[in-house]
Amino acid sequence: MPSLLRACLIVLALLTCVSCTSKRMYTPDRVLPATIKADHEEMKQAILKNLVARKWTVQRISPELIQAEITVREQYHVEIDIQYTPTHYKILYRDSRGMSYADGKIHKNYIRWVRLLDKGILRELKDNQNERTAQQLSSSAQAIAAPN
Template identity: 40%
Template sequence: MTITHRFLQIAAVAMLLGGCTSKPIYNAQENFSSNMGISENQMQRAIVTALHDRQWKIQSVKPGQIEAEITVRGRHHAEVDIPYSPTSFEIRYRSSWGLDYKNGEIHGNYNRWVNRLRDNVLKELSIDPNIEALNNLGAVKRDVESPSYFAFQEGVERATQAGLLDGSIQFYLSGQPVPGSAHHIRTVTSSRKTNGANKSDKDACIWALQSALVALQSAAKKAGANAVIDIASIDQRSLYKDANNYQCNAGTFMASVALRGELVTLK
């Protein structure tokens, strides 16, 4: 075999292997219930923060539309359009170089960048993509059953008795009266899951709730707050609000509790 033939064979294999890395372009699209209470400014801020965290460069910011680009090692470049509203956002491919774009397919790295950017936006909106992935796989939530609802105060009391909560932070569900005036600090979320094997749904859910409350207590102390108010359960892309109960997704293998509240100083 001549050197030329060997070179052509190597080149053909390289092209074949290179082609294997191409995937259909992933255009992320996410929708949310209006009762999540996300404003247009909050959506814009979540996207901008996620772009900065993932080292994308913002090209322009307009009401309802953000344009951004990313360049990796000076050899791979992509540009996207991100239309958004209070109840949705998308990440749409616009152009690229160095990523083998052809006929609607592109190097798999681009899709990974977009997926990570999507996850960061969700986290900024207080949605845990890891919990959602488990729910979608059915590991947490059984499709044939509704979520479970249990008394929130019982969970707080059991966490206090176990020494997990020290009583320095007060917890108030959405709809519960709050004493005095509240100085708002920021929104906080906590998503926790626990092994559901060999536990009743209630016991597994209380374990998950206790872990979520400990995380809220820690966040409140760091922020200088003395209470978490307007606490609601996050259910996928919606909120469950009740003055007495919290929501838990209990499945065969896991149980999960996701809470959102407001850190405040009560006076």
């Protein structure tokens, strides 16, 4: 009997470890590389565009802070703050329900949602920079080719 009890406890411990879905909190704190130039409005628009694209609901917009929330399957709810300047943004956890937040750990879906949001914002800013560069090159080429 003690060996059966011991085996059950070992199986239970293994199942608990395997089913664990909490990960360390992820807080993107992104300083833009020198190759990306954005003004305050471009930064705000890049953040808002990605929030909307990823189904986040924008709660509040102020000059250096955007607050947003997402509810998935009426079971998981997360609220975040995004602090931003023209050269920097930081995504901060504010609150959640159903995400098992405790001791600096949270459900792995939160990590995925924030990581995708971070990558999307950075990609949008890079795309904007590439578009501006292409327009400048095109304008320069037209000016050179135009007869006096």
